[in-house]
Each structure stands twice: as C-alpha cells, then as structure tokens.
Amino acid sequence: MNILLSSCTHWWNAEAHYAAILAECLREAGHKVWVLTQPGTRHAGELQRRGIQALTDIPAWCRNPLRWPAIRAQLAAFLVRNGVQIVDVFRSRELPLTLWAAAKSPATRVVRTRGSAQPIRGHWVNRRMGAACGGLIASANVLRDGMVKALELPAASVRTIYFPAEKPLDWSEKERAEAREALLRELELPPDCVLLAIVGRAFPEKGHDRLIDALAMVRLRHPQAALLIADKGYADEATHKSRLQAQIAELKLEPHVRWLGFREDVRKVMACADYGVIPSLSSEMNCRVAMEFFSAGTPVVAFPTGALPEVVEDNVTGIVTRDKSPESLAGVLGSLIGNAGLRPLMARHARDAVLKRFSKERFLEETVAVYQAALAKPRMGT
Numbered sequence: 001m002n003i004l005l006s007s008c009t010h011w012w013n014a015e016a017h018y019a020a021i022l023a024e025c026l027r028e029a030g031h032k033v034w035v036l037t038q039p040g041t042r043h044a045g046e047l048q049r050r051g052i053q054a055l056t057d058i059p060a061w062c063r064n065p066l067r068w069p070a071i072r073a074q075l076a077a078f079l080v081r082n083g084v085q086i087v088d089v090f091r092s093r094e095l096p097l098t099l100w101a102a103a104k105s106p107a108t109r110v111v112r113t114r115g116s117a118q119p120i121r122g123h124w125v126n127r128r129m130g131a132a133c134g135g136l137i138a139s140a141n142v143l144r145d146g147m148v149k150a151l152e153l154p155a156a157s158v159r160t161i162y163f164p165a166e167k168p169l170d171w172s173e174k175e176r177a178e179a180r181e182a183l184l185r186e187l188e189l190p191p192d193c194v195l196l197a198i199v200g201r202a203f204p205e206k207g208h209d210r211l212i213d214a215l216a217m218v219r220l221r222h223p224q225a226a227l228l229i230a231d232k233g234y235a236d237e238a239t240h241k242s243r244l245q246a247q248i249a250e251l252k253l254e255p256h257v258r259w260l261g262f263r264e265d266v267r268k269v270m271a272c273a274d275y276g277v278i279p280s281l282s283s284e285m286n287c288r289v290a291m292e293f294f295s296a297g298t299p300v301v302a303f304p305t306g307a308l309p310e311v312v313e314d315n316v317t318g319i320v321t322r323d324k325s326p327e328s329l330a331g332v333l334g335s336l337i338g339n340a341g342l343r344p345l346m347a348r349h350a351r352d353a354v355l356k357r358f359s360k361e362r363f364l365e366e367t368v369a370v371y372q373a374a375l376a377k378p379r380m381g382t
Helices: 015-026 043-049 065-081 092-102 124-132 141-151 171-189 206-220 234-249 266-272 288-297 326-337 342-356 360-376
Strands: 004-005 030-037 086-089 111-113 137-139 159-160 195-201 225-232 257-261 275-278 300-301 318-320
Touching: 004 015, 004 124, 004 266, 015 043, 015 288, 030 326, 043 171, 065 141, 086 092, 092 111, 092 318, 111 124, 111 360, 124 141, 137 360, 141 159, 159 257, 171 234, 171 266, 195 206, 195 266, 206 225, 206 326, 206 342, 225 266, 225 360, 234 257, 257 326, 266 288, 275 288, 275 326, 288 300
Parallel strands: 004 030, 004 086, 086 111, 111 137, 137 159, 195 225, 195 275, 225 257, 275 300, 300 318
Antiparallel strands: none
C-alpha cells in the first residue's frame, strides 16, 4: 500500500513517536510511507534521523481558512500523483482538510488515529467526519470509549491498538547484575540500594514533585531507596528542573537522587532499575515510557492516569496506585521494597507482556487490518 501518515506536530511527543514507529513498521513490511509534518521541527528532525520520508511542503496544519482551497488542491494532487490509498490522520486539526482533499482522490481512504487526551466534542461536524472515515483507531480503550460515546458510534467501529514496545532486552540475570553493578559504581551509590527510575520530560504534568515527596516518605522505613531521573535534555525543561532540584535539597535527598539528564543508554539504565515510576498527572494515552520499561524487563508503578490502568496489569506487570497522591505512591513503593521476591516475578510478566500484548508485529498486523477494511468499504456518498 501507499500510505500517508499525517502527524503535524512540532514536538517529538508520544503521538509523533507513535506515527514514526508505525512508519518504520509499515516500511519494513514493504509499504510506501510518507509522514506529513511541519518543517524545521523536532518531529521533522527525528523523522530525518530515522530515514523516514517526511513531507513538509503541504501546510495541512494551517488555520487560515482563506488558504485552505489552495492547500486542499496541493494535498489532493499529491494523493493522486502518488497513488496514496490510505491517509492516517493523527490530529483533529488536519482531519477536515484531509477528508476534503481525499474526495478528489477516488483511490484514497481516510483513517483517523486518536491518541490525544483532549475530550472529543460530540457535535454534528465531528460525527459527520467520523462517519466519513474508512476506519477509526484509538491508542487505548479509554479513548475508544470516549470516541464511541461522543461520535455516537457502534463500539466495534473503533479499534484499540496500543503503542508497541521494542523487543525485550536479551540479558541474562548475570548480565543485568553486572550492568547494574557498573551503573551503581558510576553513580556512586551503594550496592544494596533499591533503584527507582523516572524517565521523560521534566515538566509539571509528569509528577516528578510527587515522586520526590514519596521518596522522602519511603526512606523513613527503607533507607536503601534511591531515585534516578532521566530527562530529555530540552532547554524548556530548565525552569521546572530548577524547582525540582530545590525540592530535593529542601528534603535533604541529594545523596539519594541522581539527575542523569539525557542519556543515550537510557534503556540500559531502565533495565538496571528495580522499578520504573510513572506519576503522570495528565495525558498518558500512549504510555510510551511504560512500554520502554517493560521491554527492559522492569515493572512499573504508575498513577491511575489515562491508559496506564489498562496497560499496567495490577500486581502482574506492576501496580497502579489508588490515587495520585505522594502518600499513595509511597505506600505502594514501600510495600514493593519490603517484599523483594515480587520484583523478579513482575519483571518476567513485563517481558511477557511485550511479546504477547505490545509487540510490533501485533501493532502492524492490527493497523494493516484497519487499513484493508477501509479500502474495502465504499466511499461515503457512493
């Protein structure tokens, strides 16, 4: 198939990563793929780094309606000229223009993939556009249920397809122990410490402050607990990072926290951790970091945010806290640290979840099935 993925975000966020992974999977399966995005952005740069063909000269993200007829003509010409069969749209802003352009390309069907936590407005325009799409994909059941309700659709019309994980690290217990020992020496941490890790942007919505408060509580009973913080190294993280470092100092946690910044070997760091912690306060509809921890064989402790309660199987691949308070998080972490035998079992289940629930093979198979079903449907109005 010839497929255009429309993901016109300027950030390298979970949505952009979802589209890029999908592009790679489709390309490896022999499909022709382009990703439509904004020029000069982190997203475009990452696509280029991965060798994915980025389409940046069609401004489908434009909000000026006076320009829409010309952009529609430009996009429609691209679809016809390249025999594009599927356009998979990841952002609501580009959907009306894409549907309008696809009407000029008889071979093209539009699929809508939704991974945003923003609520859907259930007005007639959105219902009409949903009905005009050949297929609908949600990155989590909680999103699927919202789409079904707002757009007044049958439940079976929206397919949940989870963000995929990388293949599990092929490490023996001995190799993990050696890597962990080397990391602890590098970070000047004692060999008997219990490593907690948080990975991702240092932004307020990621809940670092609540994890730091929880660490202070946990250490009252479990002084071997330590925290690793790996961020993205973005300039716009600096302000919040300064606040968090002041919080760490105020709680006298500096000897027990290591701020790693951005690390190329972050997957190894995740594998050396005893538990990954995801205390996010909002979004988490793609749960990319949870998948990365699972592929590293590391169980996850998470707040009940977004899709995390359906991705993290409670007491199997990790634990979801009762609420989003530091006290609830501290209670779960303390319980796990006090029961060291749980970690190996949860780690094995986390690796199994990657192979059974979140593999790239399953991700590709389910997505292609939606595309093929869309091509088999008659176009709306025909």
